[in-house]
Amino acid sequence: MADENKSYFGLLNGIARCDYYGDKEMTDDFLKGELYGDMSPDDFQKLTTRCRGLIKSMAMTNMDMNQSEVFVTSQAKKKDASITETQVKVLLKFWKNHRSKIHEALLEKCSWNNQLKNTSWRIDVKSQTKTKEQVMEPTAIVELVFENRLSMGKEVDVIQFEMNSESLRKLLKSVHEIEEQIEKNSK
Amino acid sequence: MSVVHIVGEGGSLSTERTSFVGQRIPNEIKVLPKYLKKIDKATFRKILQVLVTSFEGRDVSEHSIQELADVITEETLTYTVSGLHRLLQSALRLPHTSLKQQDFQDELHELSIPQDFIPDITSVIFGSRRATIDNNSLESGPRLPKLDEFKWRVDVAISTSVLNRVLEPTLLVEMRLSNGKVSNFEIPISKFHDLRYSVAEIIREMEHLEQRSILQIQD
Amino acid sequence: MEEDVVSLLQIGRLIDVQWTLGVAVSSNTCKNINSPFVAMAVKVQDSSGKVVSKSFELSLMEFQSFSRQMKDIATVLETM
Numbered sequence: 001m002a003d004e005n006k007s008y009f010g011l012l013n014g015i016a017r018c019d020y021y022g023d024k025e026m027t028d029d030f031l032k033g034e035l036y037g038d039m040s041p042d043d044f045q046k047l048t049t050r051c052r053g054l055i056k057s058m059a060m061t062n063m064d065m066n067q068s069e070v071f072v073t074s075q076a077k078k079k080d081a082s083i084t085e086t087q088v089k090v091l092l093k094f095w096k097n098h099r100s101k102i103h104e105a106l107l108e109k110c111s112w113n114n115q116l117k118n119t120s121w122r123i124d125v126k127s128q129t130k131t132k133e134q135v136m137e138p139t140a141i142v143e144l145v146f147e148n149r150l151s152m153g154k155e156v157d158v159i160q161f162e163m164n165s166e167s168l169r170k171l172l173k174s175v176h177e178i179e180e181q182i183e184k185n186s187k
Numbered sequence: 188m189s190v191v192h193i194v195g196e197g198g199s200l201s202t203e204r205t206s207f208v209g210q211r212i213p214n215e216i217k218v219l220p221k222y223l224k225k226i227d228k229a230t231f232r233k234i235l236q237v238l239v240t241s242f243e244g245r246d247v248s249e250h251s252i253q254e255l256a257d258v259i260t261e262e263t264l265t266y267t268v269s270g271l272h273r274l275l276q277s278a279l280r281l282p283h284t285s286l287k288q289q290d291f292q293d294e295l296h297e298l299s300i301p302q303d304f305i306p307d308i309t310s311v312i313f314g315s316r317r318a319t320i321d322n323n324s325l326e327s328g329p330r331l332p333k334l335d336e337f338k339w340r341v342d343v344a345i346s347t348s349v350l351n352r353v354l355e356p357t358l359l360v361e362m363r364l365s366n367g368k369v370s371n372f373e374i375p376i377s378k379f380h381d382l383r384y385s386v387a388e389i390i391r392e393m394e395h396l397e398q399r400s401i402l403q404i405q406d
Numbered sequence: 407m408e409e410d411v412v413s414l415l416q417i418g419r420l421i422d423v424q425w426t427l428g429v430a431v432s433s434n435t436c437k438n439i440n441s442p443f444v445a446m447a448v449k450v451q452d453s454s455g456k457v458v459s460k461s462f463e464l465s466l467m468e469f470q471s472f473s474r475q476m477k478d479i480a481t482v483l484e485t486m
Contacts, residue, residue, distance in 0.1 A: 061437050106436045110340050112361055112371055113445065114462035119475050123482050138486040140479045141417060144448075146462055159460050161420040161450040168480055174348060174423050175473040178444055181346040181427045182466065185442075340433040345442075347426040356431070 005090050007035040012094040015051055020105040050082040059102050068095050118145040139164055206294055208277045219270030220299035222263050230258055231304055244323035278312045288313050332366040422449035444469040
């Protein structure tokens, strides 16, 4: 029985890696070969479908440990149960390990906009000649590198700009406002 | 195409029907017989083959055209190809059920197509290659790209640089089309309600159409 | 820093910053995401007058890192 649980656990891990973490090597064929060599292809197909369904339900509503326990045990009690009593413990252990990671992976997929990949900056001193006087003005040069999440690293965008004290102050003002709002809504 | 039989007093039979080439015989087809008389069966078959290849959506080799240009004059080749093309196209446009093989052959005869060539022409329209030709016609008609993937996300804006307290939901949508194009946009909630209503309307209309036999029309 | 920037004169100026603090609530892959984010739109005007607009999304952590860097710049600027 312990072996069976090991295989089931391995299968769940493999499915998580394939469906959510983008590990394309964890194909169904590979998993079957490694874990369920003796099972018929049809039965294996049924098993993976059931596993995927359970994981998807839990991931879809980001169940915490209590919710998932209630959910999985009720699934096991059904007439045409998609999971056995012994597998329940294994699945819950799996969910405990993977639930935040899977949620992160889904979050990634939900963000379609540009992602700020890198910020670099330097300070230059600009000398401006104003009416015969040399004015030394410190200027911040900022470079922002964006990556479009959708293009999977292929599309990279860069903008550069300079800010003097005044424009930096304005920017900081916005930053403070945002922080205030985050604070306000964090309770 | 309709067939009306008029039985005259003398007991003779005459038929009135609209030809598959249309009310008026196109010029290319009118002059076709004259040029068909100038070519032999083998050459005719080669020309027919070239046309069928093109109707099936495949490329025609330079070589096959050159072969023909070697045997017949440019004038003959040009007029034969254009006339035959028009002839075949007119017949291919019609659904299988509306053009009967015998009627087709009779009409070819009436158009003065040499008897010798009629069986070959008939086999293009009614033979085994027809399915491939029809498939190609379906594919090459004007098509729009299809919706491959539809993703959405609902955000709630809490606060912005211009508005302190917003708490408005926003709908973001991403559509991927079969031609590779990706469209990313926002739908204002009010427009989303319009969209929802339109989709419900479309579903209703489609259900109506499916119930009526408009999609099952037969000649 | 890209050394291709030939001359300071050619670097654009930051002319506008807009932001939104929001929460991604739900999507077709996950019914309750509940993930806060900061969306920003910056406008940069180059020396020819052309305005380029870029918008991007930051998770709260990413925003914190961004704001920290901006504050660092301010600190250095003040000491000069």
